[in-house]
Amino acid sequence: MPTLTKNIILTGFMGTGKTAVGLILARRLKKRFLDTDALVEQLTGLAVPEIFELHGETFFRDRESAVIAALDRYPPGSLVVATGGGAVLRKRNRQILQRSGFVVLLTASPAAILRRIGSDPGRPLLRGSNSPAEMVLFLLKKREPYYRGYQLKVDTTAVSPAKAAAEIIARLSSLEAGPR
Numbered sequence: 001m002p003t004l005t006k007n008i009i010l011t012g013f014m015g016t017g018k019t020a021v022g023l024i025l026a027r028r029l030k031k032r033f034l035d036t037d038a039l040v041e042q043l044t045g046l047a048v049p050e051i052f053e054l055h056g057e058t059f060f061r062d063r064e065s066a067v068i069a070a071l072d073r074y075p076p077g078s079l080v081v082a083t084g085g086g087a088v089l090r091k092r093n094r095q096i097l098q099r100s101g102f103v104v105l106l107t108a109s110p111a112a113i114l115r116r117i118g119s120d121p122g123r124p125l126l127r128g129s130n131s132p133a134e135m136v137l138f139l140l141k142k143r144e145p146y147y148r149g150y151q152l153k154v155d156t157t158a159v160s161p162a163k164a165a166a167e168i169i170a171r172l173s174s175l176e177a178g179p180r
């Protein structure tokens with residue numbers, strides 16, 4: 001297995017497989033896996049849907065930014081991080097993530113996203129709407145400018161998390177090896 005020396009940051013919309021792929025990557029590369037949603041839950045003692053319900057989205061985003069800002073406390077290169085899908089909305093988060101390692105954007109078709117998370121009570125942003133399908137399309141469109149800039153993209157629509165992880169390792173290994 002190659003030793004990738006930088007952190008790997010997985011970002012992308014809800015339901016694109018960031019956590020599933022991140023856990024596999026961390027195991028294969030012997031890095032520590034962190035999920036920013038889980039860190040926010042630890043910080044607040046509340047589950048993500050409860051945070052949205054009790055305190056609102058801005059409160060959640062502020063805690064999300066705080067856990068992202070604290071990523072530099074870990075040894076450089078030791079992490080695989082799965083961000084929440086909205087982490088890229090704030091410029092400061094994007095800058096910190098970019099600095100901290102390779103940022104890989106996971107994508108999936110709206111149909112795959114909906115199949116994976118359409119009825120998940122743990123996704124508060126989809127719960128506020130009568131139509132999760134419309135909400136997914138609405139949010140994807142709104143987020144497109146933030147996701148667009150990433151060069152390293154992996155489409156998980158039709159591949160297993162293990163296959164997506166293998167593709168990421170192959171692509172990052174050749175990037176770290178540099179031009180031949």
Ligand code: S3P
Nearest residue numbers: 013014015037084085086123124
């Ligand atoms: C959000 C995505 C969620 C979580 C929160 C908000 C978003 O994370 O951070 O519900 O704004 O897209 P996942 O992408 O892991 O579902």
